[in-house]
Amino acid sequence: MSVTRRGILTAVPIIGAGVLGVGFWRMLSDMRSGAFDPRAIKNPNVGKPIPTFAMPGLPGLGDGFTDAELKAQHRPVLVNFFASWCIPCVAEMPGLRAISRNMPIWGIAYEDKPENASAFIQRDGSPYARVASDRHGRVAIDWGVTGVPESFLVAPGGRIIWHGSAALDPQIYEAEIRPRLAGL
Amino acid sequence: MFGPEQGHFALALACVLALVQFAVPLWGANRRDARLVGLAPYLAVSQLLALGYSFLCLVMCAVSDDFSVQNVAANSAVSKPLLYKITGVWGNHEGSVLLWTLILAVCGGAVSLFGRNLPDILRGRVLAILGGVSAGFQMFCLLTSDPFERVFPAPMDGQGMNPLLQDPGLAFHPPILYTGYVGFAVPFAFAVAALIEGRVDAAWGRWVRPWAVAAWCFLTCGIALGSWWSYYVLGWGGYWFWDPVENASLIPWLTGTALVHSAIVVEKREGLKIWTVLLAIATFSFSLSGTFLVRSGILNSVHAFANDPARGVFILALLAIVIGGSLALFAWRAPSLTSTGLFSPVSREGSLVLNNILLCSICAVVVTGTMYPPFMQLLAGRTISVGKPFFDAATIPLTLPLLLAMGVGTALPWKRAQLARTFSHLYAAAGIAAIGLALCFWKLSGILPIACGALAIWVIAASVSDVLRRIGLGHTSAQGVWERMKNLPRSSWGAALAHIGAGITILGLCGMSQAEHAIVEVHIGETRSLAGDDWTLLDVHDYIGPNYKAMQADIAIRHNGKFVTILHPEKRDFTTQSQTTTEVAIHTNFITDLYGVVGDRHGTGKDTTYVLRLHRNPLAPWMWLGGLVMAIGGAFSLSDRRMRIGAPKRAAARNMARA
Known part of the structure; x- marks a missing residue:
């Protein structure tokens, strides 16, 4: 079969669907192993220094910290x-x-x-x-x-x-x- | 007689029948064996009967409180009202999959029954494809989500149903929405059958269109109903949240709308064949992926289904077979389909192509926005969420030219149009749209709402003027107008109605963009004002309902001192599930909704205050009214004689001979 414009255009949907499918499969297998969690909350501060703060303590448990x-x-x-x-x-x-x-x-x-x-x-x-x-x-x-x-x-x-x-x-x-x- | 074991058996029987329905007609069609092909309708009907019986069994289990069935025990309770015992059957994963396959079987039955005009081979192949899809999902049902699974020992009472789902609107939302989703299986089967046959012609377009229109009507109603439900049940004052589950229904609606339009070109002009076949495959593929990926837990949604990755793998394999198979067939066979109808860019066909391009662009935007977060997390490990700002910014600019083209499109003749002449028909509509623009400038704020509002008025005006022109109003006598009205095809009336409905919906959305709300904390007797209305909390009292305790507020609304209404919003505590729901109170005059929600009670005695949420939502009912008008328009065009009868018998026979 020679490569024609029509042939390419008609092949695009299956390639797109294939990419999506592989992605979904990866997500599902990662979900089972725990590596992918769609409900995970990623904190943007990871890797950064802690923010500045000073807080009081609780009654009977000593001073707070900064x-x-x-x-x-x-x-x-x-x-x-x-x-x-x-x-x-x-x-x-x-x-x-x-x-x-x-x-x-x-x-x-x-x-x-x-x-x-x-x-x-x-x-x-x-x-x-x-x-x-x-x-x-x-x-x-x-x-x-x-x-x-x-x-x-x-x-x-x-x-x-x-x-x-x-x-x-x-x-x-x-x-x-x-x-x-x-x-x- | 209607026990869970009988139901389970009937489901297995239906699955076997569906497999036979898949294999035998395809084999028969290949061997040109008319007897084997002729079995297809009988198999489809018997599959439907078996599955209907199975579904009835599940309903009977729920009605008779058979808590030995896991599904009933987990989702029902003795105290649940009868209506919700029945509708609760499809309010959970297992039951909804069974309903899904039942509707698919109903589609097969409908093709057997109403498809008598189809050539036998085509009908056999269509039913075979439907049978194959059915078999896959019945297997999914049997192997991974068996609704008839038993528990031992059986509990004395069930865990009850999510109170949010105990609502008449939601009770009938899934069947209508699923009918929309699954209905697109029929155009899909037609597309696959045509690819196997290697021929798409005007007759094919004529056969496939009524099925696409019917599915589209249901999907439109289903989406509108779902949006209405979230508006009046969830009590957030919103109607659409661009949530993955909502997008999952919008995506096939967009491609389905494109399909309904492009099939016209196939029917009338034998053009856009490959494209129409692809749309038919894509629409059903999106329906499938949407309904099922939502349940795999990949998409993070507020609509919780029991997430189970194992189930997800089964679904994905099934999707790969159905979607991958049909797309592979498409890539292989479609290049051989040739178009015959030539047309100039400025013509009815040209406008339909533009409609398709714009609808598919909007669809691509929605798909991108929905898929971006999970893929971003997979590839880059970052969690992000894509929400309203993206979707609004990306879809509205594409909607504007779509609305503009909607007004012009129906006024254009086929093949080649003279713009000057077409525009001369549209002066009146343009004039009304200009007045509408002024009105929008006065009433709305924000450039996009104003543009959308004016264009929506343009669409409505152009659709009305198109119908008036066709019936010759002002040019012929009253008698002549009446004659022309009777002779104007129902599909023209339907198209005009559907376009008017779209305009009404857009106007509703524009109105809602101007909604105002306030969250207030008040004592009894206190008054707060919002956008010219004075809201007074008169009283709050408690009462006990059938399976909940409720707190009801009486809120009086006055406009400029004139009494408007008393709202009674409630907050209900469902004891079995320890869940609270809010019962929104809405007063509507079809122009503006006054929408009240009662929240928490703070303090005691004289200091007791109540949190109230007050909304003023202009044109809110129009959003769903427009959806209804669109669906009625679709139904109207379905009643068109040409659609009902399809191609004449003789033409069908000739096609058969050629096949």
């Missing part, structure tokens, strides 16, 4: 946004306690009454090395938080190297966080 203190750390820190009104955060607590045996977790109470947040994390033992209160969610906006719980892995010096928008558990720690600690 970006300078976080930057001054010599070990990677997991920063976790939570709230006492958030059901996934309740579910996340045992997982956080398990992770806290391996690395420090700093908690930020998001849009929560300080007394509620304080009672919530003290109920079964706090996983947090330090806790601060973001009473009106102002700091969360700078971090690009879209909901709670969300967590950030912050390298010494204050660069964000990982972001997670699901409740954390030891599996996620082993799969996503621990491999990243090795290079720090």
Whole structure:
């Protein structure tokens, strides 16, 4: 069959459909392995330094913290946004306690009454090395938080190297966080 | 008699019948064996009966609260009203796939019944293709989404249905929309059959067009109904969100609209054959990809279906066979189809080509916008969302010339037109459009709404003036006008109506671009004003409904001190699903909708305040009214004698001999 303009034009639809089909197939297979999540929330701040902030503490849990203190750390820190009104955060607590045996977790109470947040994390033992209160969610906006719980892995010096928008558990720690600690 | 096992068996039987319906007529047509080909209609009808029985069984399971059936247990409950027990059957993935295949079988039955004028071989091949698609999706139903799956032990009560779906509008939205989607399977089957045969002629165009028009009518109604539902149920005050699921219905509508127009050229002038065949394949392919990719979870949508990548792989394989197969056949056979009808760029054909180019460009924009986020994430690993700003900016500039051409197109004669003469017919319409433009400048703000509004008025005026010219109003006596009115083909009336409907819809969209809203927090007795109306919260009271608790507000609206209406928006708490819904209250005078929503209650005692959302939506009802008028126009042209009868028997016999 010789190549004609008609032949080319009539072949275009099948090529287009083929490209789409291969793309869809890749997406589906990546979805099964977890590499592709259409509902994932990507944080634009990953790879950038943490924003500037200063937050007060929660009653009975010491002072809050600032970006300078976080930057001054010599070990990677997991920063976790939570709230006492958030059901996934309740579910996340045992997982956080398990992770806290391996690395420090700093908690930020998001849009929560300080007394509620304080009672919530003290109920079964706090996983947090330090806790601060973001009473009106102002700091969360700078971090690009879209909901709670969300967590950030912050390298010494204050660069964000990982972001997670699901409740954390030891599996996620082993799969996503621990491999990243090795290079720090 | 109508138990789940019988239903399951009937589904399997239908699947086997569909496979036979696929294989036997194709084989028979190849061997020129009239008896084998003649079996196709009987097979199609028996497949329909088996599938209808299966569907009835599922409905009976839901009605009789048989919670041993997983699907009923997950989506129904004893306390659910009977209407929603029935409509709930297709309110979930498994049931909707069964409904989908049932409608496909109904299409096959319709072709068997109404296609008696078709040459036997063509009808056999069309039914075979329909049978093949049916078999694929029935297999999908049986293997990955069995609606009759049992649970043991059977629960005492079901989990109930998403309360948002308990609405008469949504209850009938899926069947109508699916009829639209699936209806395009018939033009698709005709296209594939024609490719196998290697011949597309005027008779083919005449046969395929009524099916395309019928599917188009249903799809138009389905989209309008869905948009109306989201307007009055979701309570966001919006009507279209450019969500992937909505786009999935818009894309085949755009190519389907192009198909309905290009098939005219095949029928009248034997031109645009390859293009029409491609549109028929593309429209059904888009219908298929849309309905099913939405369920695979690839597209991130607010319309949640149970996402299951395993199911997605099966669907994708099926799509690859149906779409890939037909496109491969197209690439192989289409170059041999030749056009005979020559025409100048300025002619009816030329305007239809322009219509096709513009519709397909809009379609390409919508496809790009819908596919961009998942492909961007796949290739670059970045998540982005494409929304209203992109779609508005990209589709409206393409819509403007489309509207302009719509007015001119019907006034052009076939083959070759003299522009000066055509324009002389359009002076009146242009005058009205100029007045409309002034009106738009006065009432609307923003350059695009003004341009769209004026062009919509132009389309309506040009369609009306075209009909008036054809019936000779002002040129002949009243008797003569009456005679001409009777003789004017129904399809001309239909085309004019459909164009007027499109104009009305566009006007509605322009009106909605000027919508105003306010979110207020008020005490009982307080008044707030919005765009000249005073909204007063009179009272709020609680009551208990059949399966929910409700809070109802009474809001009085006055315009310049004159009482207009009292709205009763509600907020309902569904206890079984611990979900709340808002019942919007709408007062309409068909020019403006006053739209009230009641939200949260804050505080207690004297300090109690209520959050209210107040909307003033100009011309909102016109959007759906226009859709209805478009569909009525389509139905009108379906009733055209030429469409009903198709090509004369003798011509069909001659074609048969040539085949």
